[in-house]
Amino acid sequence: xxxxxxxxxxxxxxxxxxxxxxxxxxxxxxxxxxxxxxxxxxxxxxxxxxxxxxxxxxxxxxxxxxxxxxxxxxxxxxxxxxxxxxxxxxxxxxxxxxxxxxxxxxxxxxxxxxxxxxxxxxxxxxxxxxxxxxxxxxxxxxxxxxxxxxxxxxxxxxxxxxxxxxxxxxxxxxxxxxxxxxxxxxxxxxxxxxxxxxxxxxxxxxxxxxxxxx
Ligand SMILES: [Ca+2]
Numbered sequence: 001x002x003x004x005x006x007x008x009x010x011x012x013x014x015x016x017x018x019x020x021x022x023x024x025x026x027x028x029x030x031x032x033x034x035x036x037x038x039x040x041x042x043x044x045x046x047x048x049x050x051x052x053x054x055x056x057x058x059x060x061x062x063x064x065x066x067x068x069x070x071x072x073x074x075x076x077x078x079x080x081x082x083x084x085x086x087x088x089x090x091x092x093x094x095x096x097x098x099x100x101x102x103x104x105x106x107x108x109x110x111x112x113x114x115x116x117x118x119x120x121x122x123x124x125x126x127x128x129x130x131x132x133x134x135x136x137x138x139x140x141x142x143x144x145x146x147x148x149x150x151x152x153x154x155x156x157x158x159x160x161x162x163x164x165x166x167x168x169x170x171x172x173x174x175x176x177x178x179x180x181x182x183x184x185x186x187x188x189x190x191x192x193x194x195x196x197x198x199x200x201x202x203x204x205x206x207x208x209x210x211x212x213x214x
Pocket of ligand 1: 051
């Protein structure tokens with residue numbers, strides 16, 4: 001009986017210690033912002049700013065290009081140095097996406113792995129975009145579950161009133177528009193889609209600073 005009480009007491013002390021430990025760490029964590037330049041981004045999740053040309057996005061996961069299985073469509077990715085963007089903020093590189101979906105039935109695009117990202121406390125997806133000619137058409141997709149068979153794709157013209165132009169613009173898409181996602185605690189893929197069916201044709205755009213915001 002006495003031994004049992006001691007065990008309970010020990011557990012109780014351990015719990016109190018744990019609480020102290022957690023509250024002790026709390027304030028420390030709130031000051032440990034990850035900084036990009038001088039701006040704290042604790043209220044943002046940076047998917048990719050393309051500043052480290054390679055095979056991984058800023059989250060440390062894979063990204064790449066895709067095309068339809070018959071290989072009718074094509075999509076190529078390049079890291080681009082853009083002087084105009086450089087003056088906009090501290091960016092050196094953006095992603096240059098070139099595609100050709102002029103053939104009937106073709107599609108292609110860019111994907112970036114979000115790997116079970118929890119977006120429950122976030123409200124917007126935003127990024128910079130600039131067209132080479134202006135008027136480029138693409139859809140932004142967001143996949144919930146890894147094996148999801150359906151995802152909502154948003155036409156860029158719904159987010160940009162004037163559509164894509166030859167100037168850098170910031171597109172902001174409310175996450176609630178992606179109606180197919182049931183569980184915002186497990187979001188797995190971001191994509192930019194070009195398709196024959198909605199008239200993407202062929203062309204090129206520049207993309208930068210893809211973030212999720214509150
Ligand atoms: Ca950049």
